[in-house]
Amino acid sequence: MFLMRGVIAVVLAVVVLPVRAQGNDQLRVQIEAKGANIATQLVAACPIAGPGDQVAFDRCRKIMFQPAGFRQELKGILLWGRPDPNPDRTLKDTTLTQFAPEIWAGLYGPLFMFDGTWTVTFDPREKLYRVQFGALFRNALAPGEYPYPFWQNAKKWDDYEKANAIVFWARPDSGAFVAAQFFNTGVAVAHLKSSAHPPPVFDGNWMWTDRDGKTQPQPALFQGLFAPANPFLSQLEPSYRDLANAMRSGHCNDCHVPNNPAGMKRLVLLQTPAHAASEIVRVMAAVRNNRMPEDDVGLYREIDDGTKAALLKYGAAFEAVVNAARDWEKSHPGQ
Numbered sequence: 330m331f332l333m334r335g336v337i338a339v340v341l342a343v344v345v346l347p348v349r350a351q352g353n354d355q356l357r358v359q360i361e362a363k364g365a366n367i368a369t370q371l372v373a374a375c376p377i378a379g380p381g382d383q384v385a386f387d388r389c390r391k392i393m394f395q396p397a398g399f400r401q402e403l404k405g406i407l408l409w410g411r412p413d414p415n416p417d418r419t420l421k422d423t424t425l426t427q428f429a430p431e432i433w434a435g436l437y438g439p440l441f442m443f444d445g446t447w448t449v450t451f452d453p454r455e456k457l458y459r460v461q462f463g464a465l466f467r468n469a470l471a472p473g474e475y476p477y478p479f480w481q482n483a484k485k486w487d488d489y490e491k492a493n494a495i496v497f498w499a500r501p502d503s504g505a506f507v508a509a510q511f512f513n514t515g516v517a518v519a520h521l522k523s524s525a526h527p528p529p530v531f532d533g534n535w536m537w538t539d540r541d542g543k544t545q546p547q548p549a550l551f552q553g554l555f556a557p558a559n560p561f562l563s564q565l566e567p568s569y570r571d572l573a574n575a576m577r578s579g580h581c582n583d584c585h586v587p588n589n590p591a592g593m594k595r596l597v598l599l600q601t602p603a604h605a606a607s608e609i610v611r612v613m614a615a616v617r618n619n620r621m622p623e624d625d626v627g628l629y630r631e632i633d634d635g636t637k638a639a640l641l642k643y644g645a646a647f648e649a650v651v652n653a654a655r656d657w658e659k660s661h662p663g664q
């Protein structure tokens with residue numbers, strides 16, 4: 330029986346593979362090279378350190394956020410999240426959040442430390458390559474270092490804490506990464522484990538003021554990402570506040586917040602300056618074209634002219650500050 334199977338396999342391999350898999354093989358070699366290269370970059374920038382080591386975190390974030398570094402690997406939107414609790418569901422039916430490269434590379438990716446291990450496999454069910462890296466979550470940073478209080482959902486915090494790998498899903502035609510997920514492989518790795526760190530209590534606010542009077546989370550204001558000398562950095566927060574007020578009147582917060590009240594399969598977040606900055610072009614287009622806000626059944630929800638005008642006015646002002654801040658960064662590299 331085994332022999333028979335072997336014979337059939339060999340015949341199939343000879344007949345089918347040369348026709349079907351040559352391109353794939355070539356791409357596989359490329360994706361493996363990419364995996365190796367990224368693993369080397371990640372372990373150099375973000376090696377395993379203490380889960381609350383701020384110096385290691387700052388260094389990792391700085392390197393990952395650089396436009397010429399790891400961020401280059403992310404081309405368009407990256408979908409990010411956990412695997413669906415139902416193992417029968419594929420990526421298509423899994424709830425994930427949409428991130429621009431700068432947001433993932435600046436606010437989410439650096440929350441992990443990497444051990445330099447990687448594997449590349451093809452997933453026939455997803456029809457995508459899995460590029461997997463050994464990773465451990467920094468679970469003992471100050472609360473304001475996370476892009477928002479992940480602990481608003483105890484299970485989410487637990488899943489982050491227990492993750493020991495990140496998988497990037499790569500398209501089989503271009504090799505581009507389309508999605509990434511963190512999870513526990515089920516195989517214990519001693520150095521990819523940390524003791525549980527109980528998070529603070531969530532008080533319902535995505536942003537807050539700390540004891541020193543600083544708005545938190547700081548990275549959500551691009552602090553630690555853009556250069557401290559960037560003259561537009563301080564304008565981001567007040568200009569976002571104006572837009573946030575308009576978004577509140579425009580019902581945007583009913584849906585575009587981390588607890589995902591509308592159960593969006595592809596969540597768009599707008600609840601901090603950084604999240605909104607990476608979506609501002611789409612925000613403006615959606616409001617201008619009466620696509621947003623929508624209602625519970627996905628139809629346009631009427632807003633009064635004043636609210637629409639405020640969204641467009643403060644959205645445009647915020648967009649101008651964001652663009653100016655980005656341009657300044659481009660013309661002052663390495664500051």
Ligand code: HEC
Pocket residue numbers: 576579580581582583584585591593595597608611612615616620621622623624625640
């Ligand atoms: C009732 C829930 C709900 C409300 C309220 C809502 N949205 Fe959305 N929004 C969605 C859903 C669902 C999607 C995904 C739609 C899709 O891609 O088909 C979406 C997608 C988006 C997108 C990305 C896709 C695109 O169209 O470019 C943007 C930007 C957006 N919304 C902005 C806003 C803004 C700004 C407001 C407030 C003025 C708002 N939304 C209010 C549910 C909502």
